[in-house]
Amino acid sequence: MGIKFLKRSIFQRLLGISATTKPGIDGCWNFADGKLTIDLAKALELKTPGGAIRFEGNNLPKRVLVVCGEDGEHRAFHNRCTHFGHRRLDPVPGTDTVQCCSVNKSTYDSGGNKIFGPTPRPITRYPVEKDQEKLIVSIS
Numbered sequence: 001m002g003i004k005f006l007k008r009s010i011f012q013r014l015l016g017i018s019a020t021t022k023p024g025i026d027g028c029w030n031f032a033d034g035k036l037t038i039d040l041a042k043a044l045e046l047k048t049p050g051g052a053i054r055f056e057g058n059n060l061p062k063r064v065l066v067v068c069g070e071d072g073e074h075r076a077f078h079n080r081c082t083h084f085g086h087r088r089l090d091p092v093p094g095t096d097t098v099q100c101c102s103v104n105k106s107t108y109d110s111g112g113n114k115i116f117g118p119t120p121r122p123i124t125r126y127p128v129e130k131d132q133e134k135l136i137v138s139i140s
């Protein structure tokens, strides 16, 4: 299987501008006691396979990327490429992979394992639980 690359301009890749945005409704999440809790009724970007949100700031200790996989299941990753630029990641729709937004395009499978690029290590995948309309991500 070939690697599919997200279509981004060289300008976006040089500056490390990720395609994935912060939540459209900022009040859709909170972080307490090591848990990132997301209200799926308000996190509209996570309703469609290939959709994603990046969570960062406030009291969240790490940047987190949450994606809706091709199977409709949600997955959460430390949003930090392990290559030395430590850029953010984006899902590549239709592939169940996530890809660094930099020029080197390191790419990881749905388990966080490297499948392309110069990155030396896997990215951390965080456990996710669903409780009705809440998605709970345990941040370690």
Ligand code: FES
Binding pocket: 081, 082, 083, 084, 085, 086, 087, 100, 101, 102, 104, 105, 106, 117, 118, 119
């Ligand atoms: S920072 Fe991700 S490939 Fe370099």
